Amino acid sequence: MQKNQDGLRPSSADIQNSASVEYFAASHANYSGMVTLAMGLSMAVILLGIVVLLTGFLGEEYRRLLSGLLAVRELTAGGFIVGALALYLNCMNSAVRRPLLRRIAVGLAVLLLVGGLASLAHGVMYALGWLPLEGADTISPLAIPPLLSLGFVLMATALLLHDWRLLGGYYPAEYLAFALIALSAIPLVGYLYDVSQFIYLDFPLPVSLLSALVFALLGAALLMARPAHALMAVIMRIAPGGQMLRHLLPQTLFLLLAFSLLLNWGMTHGWIVPELVLPTLTLINGAIVLFIFWGSASRLDSEYGERTRNAQKLAETSALLNAVSESTSDPIFVKNRQGLMIFANPATLHKLGKTWEEAMYRSSRELFLVQEEADTVDRDDRRVMASGKPEKLEQTLHLPEGVVTFQTAKVPWFGKDGSVQGVIGISTDITERKQAEDELRQRESQLEKTVIQRTALLRELTNHLETVREEEKRAIARELHDNMGASLTALSMHLEGVYQILPPDEKWADRKTRMQGLMKSLVATTRRIQTELRPNTLDLFGLKAAISEQLDELHERTGIACHASLPDEDVDVGHEMEIAIYRMLQEMLNNVTKHAKASKVDVILDIDEDHVALTVRDDGVGIPEERRDNHKTYGLRGLRERATFFGGEVDIRSTPGKGAFISISLPIRPELAPSEA
Structure with a gap:
């Protein structure tokens, strides 16, 4: 294979060579069809031989109808069957490659060779006078014309050497097949021109027309059985030589035979003088050959010009493709x-x-x-x-x-x-792009880790701030309880002493009543603020009591019907989570008081091994969608932030005019258990 100057890739010549290989390979597509045809011819010969053998068992009236078949002797018919069967098995072996078929075919070929040599020796003995030779009726049934015996020998030898190749790449079997066809042509020409010497060949028995035709078919089948061998490949290829041979050979043979028969017919009827037959045949044959080959040369020139133009276009296209692929x-x-x-x-x-x-x-x-x-x-x-x-x-x-x-x-x-x-x-x-993508993914991963770390720090800071705020609320509540409460109690006691020394005047009685009411209101306000800052009930009696107290206070303050569904057992989720749940309930009830315009509120507290859930449901006007999704709404955002800190989530559902549903689910984490708080 040629290569271009850089020695790295095939040149345009390589591409054309590859196209030629594909071109010639396309001609092999008909090989299987030729082998199938050879098998069909072999099977036809086998059936013919069987029919010839069966005619010996028919009556006289049927034997007269099959007189053409009776001209083929039983021994000849048996040889046809053996040879055709061996050829059929050879064709099958070329397709399936089974050693048993090849061995059977070789055995049949050897049997045919032995029989052919024996019958040839028998015929030679007749020819040499070693056996009595008085007429056709006195010849042994085993005797057949030497030409047929020689044909069996040629066929058997061709079968034995069917796949054997000489060093030059030639197959002897092909030449033996051509010899068999040429041998069968002798009696065929004799029958065609009525030449008895070609039919009898100095033997009492003639070579029957059917036998000569069968040998010609077997010779052709031998060639068709191996269409890839040297001589047959020339005919089978799509190359110019094969095309010319397929076109010229039938035409030439047909025209030469037709004019030869015409001259013979004219000489028989006295229209042509015998002395002029040979010169006339020479002139006519020369004209036929000249005409056919001249026309074929013209056709080849036309095809050559077309192929040259196609090759030039292919070369230009190949050069363009090469330039693209190289650049x-x-x-x-x-x-x-x-x-x-x-x-x-x-x-x-x-x-x-x-x-x-x-x-x-x-x-x-x-x-x-x-x-x-x-x-x-x-x-x-x-x-x-x-x-x-x-x-x-x-x-x-x-x-x-x-x-x-x-x-x-x-x-x-x-x-x-x-x-x-x-x-x-x-x-x-795309190596660089993949590396950039990998680096980007790595940076994204690092950024995610950084965000997670910063989020954890923010949560810890938020928790710390919340703890500080709760401690401040507790301190303020304690100050209100200890100082303000004690002061209010002392003031109330002093006022009681003052009330006793006031004159029994209606004006002072009215002031006494207003002072007592103001004192009660101040005490109630102080207790309410103290409870909101730090409910003593939550610290003393737990979350359930604190929720109940908060709902009672809401009912007393607003008149909203409040219903609580609380677990039977004590709620033990840790001090921090109790505070968070209480504050979130405060925020949700505060929203109900300010915005819901509700007449009824349901509070549900549910707890299992892993989660605690707080649900608040009202029958108010509902929460608008834009307010639900607005992260600037501090109340709802505070709920989400508190829930996120504990790893929980908030579910808010609302239908305008049909109330709102807010559910908070928090996982009970071991680090928040009371024993570790």
Whole structure:
């Protein structure tokens, strides 16, 4: 194979050579048909021989009808059956490759050779006068004309040497088959021109017309059985020589035979003088040969010109494709159905680190460094060829320059008949892009970790601030209880002493009543503020009592009907979570008081092994959608922040005019258990 100056890829001559290979390979598509035809001819000869043998058992009236078949002797019919059967088995063996069939065929050929030699010796003994020779009726049934015996010997030898080849690439069996056809042509010409010497050949028995035809068919079948052998391949190819032979041979033989018969007929009827037959035949045959070959030469010139133009177009197209494939930095390659590399542009060879001689007709395992990657490439190629559809693949391969990632577009390569011949691929090196993507993903991962860490710190800070705020509330509540409460109690006691010394005047009685009411209101307000800052009930009696107290206070203050559904057992979720649940309930009830315009509120507290859930449901006007999704709404945002801190979630549902449903679910974490708080 030629190569261009860089020695890396096939030149346009290589492409034309590959096209020639495909061109000649297309001519082999008819080989199987020729073998099938040879098997059909063999089977026809076998059936003919069987019919000849069966005619011996028929009555006289049927024997007269089959007189043509009776001209073939039983021994000749048996030889036809044995030879045709051996040829049939040889044809089958070429398709299925079974040693048993070949051995049976060889055995039959040997039997035919022995029989042919025996009958030939028998005929020679008649010819030499060693056996009595008075007429056809006195000849033994085992005797057949020597020409037929020689035909059996030639056929048996051809069968034994059917697949044997000489050093020069020639097959002797083909020449023996041509000899068999030429031998059968002698009696055929005798019957055609009524020449008895060609029919009897100095033997009492004639060579029957049917026997001569059968030998001609067997010779042709011997050639058809191996259409890829040297001589038959010339006829079978689509090349100009094969086309000329297929066109010229039948025409030439037909015209020569037709004019020969015409001259013979004219000489028989006295229209042509015998002395003029040979010159006339020479002139006519010369004119026929000149006319046929001149026309064939003209046709070949026309085909040659057309092929030259096509070759020029192909060369221009190939040069353009070569320029494109050589100038691109993307690897371009073509593989056949066996997965072997049959084309690779310089970029492909550069990536593989090989020359064209090192890469051509190599499998993936021979081209790539890692066997698993080569198997993956082959698997992708087979899938594309099987589906007949293009695919885009991403492949990471270990190459001499390092690990490279390709984005490869693979498409099936269709032949002229529409069958898949292989796969075509164009790859793009995306290693840098993949590295950038990997770095981006790594940075995103680091950013996510940083965000998680910062979120954890913010949660801890929020928890700390919440703890500080609760402690401040507790301190303020304690101050209100200890100082303000004691002061109010002392003031109330002093006022009681003052009330006793006031004159019994109606004006002072009214002031006494207002002072007592103001004192009660001040005490109630102080207790309410103290409870809101730090409910003593929560610290003393737990979450359930604190929720009940809060609902009672809401009912007394607003008149809203409040209903609580609380678990029977004590709620023990840790001090921090109790405070968070209490504060979230405060916020939800505060929203109901300010915005819901509700007449009834249901509070449900549910707890299991893993979660605690607080649900508040009212029959008010509902929460507008824009307010539910508004993160600037401090009340709802505070609920979400508190729930998120404990790893929980808030579910808010509302239908305008049909109330609102707010559910908070918090996981009970071990680190928040009371024993560890």
